Amino acid sequence: MKGDAEEGAPGSKGHYKIRQFKADDAEDLAEVFHSAVHGIASRYYSPEQINAWCPGAPPAETIGQKLSDGRAVWVAIGEDDTPVAFIDLESDGHIDMLFCHPRAAGQGVAAALYVRLETVALRQGLKLLYVEASEAARGFFERQGFAVDRRRVFERRGVKIHNYRMVKILD
Numbered sequence: 783m784k785g786d787a788e789e790g791a792p793g794s795k796g797h798y799k800i801r802q803f804k805a806d807d808a809e810d811l812a813e814v815f816h817s818a819v820h821g822i823a824s825r826y827y828s829p830e831q832i833n834a835w836c837p838g839a840p841p842a843e844t845i846g847q848k849l850s851d852g853r854a855v856w857v858a859i860g861e862d863d864t865p866v867a868f869i870d871l872e873s874d875g876h877i878d879m880l881f882c883h884p885r886a887a888g889q890g891v892a893a894a895l896y897v898r899l900e901t902v903a904l905r906q907g908l909k910l911l912y913v914e915a916s917e918a919a920r921g922f923f924e925r926q927g928f929a930v931d932r933r934r935v936f937e938r939r940g941v942k943i944h945n946y947r948m949v950k951i952l953d
C-alpha cells in the first residue's frame with residue numbers, strides 16, 4: 783500500500799483506502815467513469831441516455847487533463863492500488879465528478895471520499911458545496927446533507943437527460 787494512503791472513513795468496510803489523484807491514475811479513472819455510468823446509472827436512465835452520456839470510456843488524456851487542472855481529486859484504491867472510485871472539488875465548492883466502480887459500490891466508498899472532501903472544504907473556509915447530481919446520485923447527496931435546488935434538463939449528443947442541482951451550506 784502506498785504510504786500516502788489513509789484508511790476510509792468509519793462506516794466503510796475498510797478494504798479501500800483514500801489518497802490523492804496521481805497523473806497515472808487517468809486510465810483507471812476513465813474506466814471507473816465508464817463502468818459507473820453503464821453499470822449503476824443505467825438503472826436510472828434509458829439506454830439512449832446512457833450512451834449519450836458516455837458512449838465509451840473517455841481517452842485517459844482527456845480525463846487526466848481535466849483532473850490535473852488545479853482542482854482537488856481524491857481516489858479510493860483497492861489493495862492492489864487500483865482506483866475504484868473518485869471525487870473532485872473545484873475551488874468554488876463545485877463537485878464535478880463522483881463515480882464508483884460497480885464492484886466497489888454500496889460499501890460506503892463514496893461516503894468515505896465525501897467525508898474527506900468536506901473536511902478539506904471546511905478547512906479551506908468554503909461556505910457552500912454544490913453539485914449537479916444524477917438520478918443515481920441524488921439519494922447519496924441527500925444523505926450527505928445536500929438539498930435539491932432545482933431539476934435540470936439538458937441535451938447531450940441530441941438526447942435529453944436530467945439531473946439535480948443540489949447545495950449544502952457548510953456550518
Ligand SMILES: CC(C)(COP(=O)(O)OP(=O)(O)OC[C@H]1O[C@@H](n2cnc3c(N)ncnc32)[C@H](O)[C@@H]1OP(=O)(O)O)[C@@H](O)C(=O)NCCC(=O)NCCS
Nearest residue numbers: 793818822881882887888889890891892893915916918919
Ligand atoms: C453515486 C455513487 C458514486 C455512490 O457510490 P457508493 O460507493 O456506492 O456509495 P456508498 O456506498 O457510500 O452509498 C451508497 C449505498 O451504500 C450503502 N452503504 C454505505 N456504507 C455501507 C457499508 N459499509 N456496507 C454496505 N452498504 C453500505 C449506503 O447506505 C447506500 O445505500 P442506499 O443507497 O441504499 O441508501 C455510485 O452509485 C455511482 O458511481 N453512481 C453512478 C455514477 C453517477 O451517477 N455518479 C454521480 C454523478 S453526479
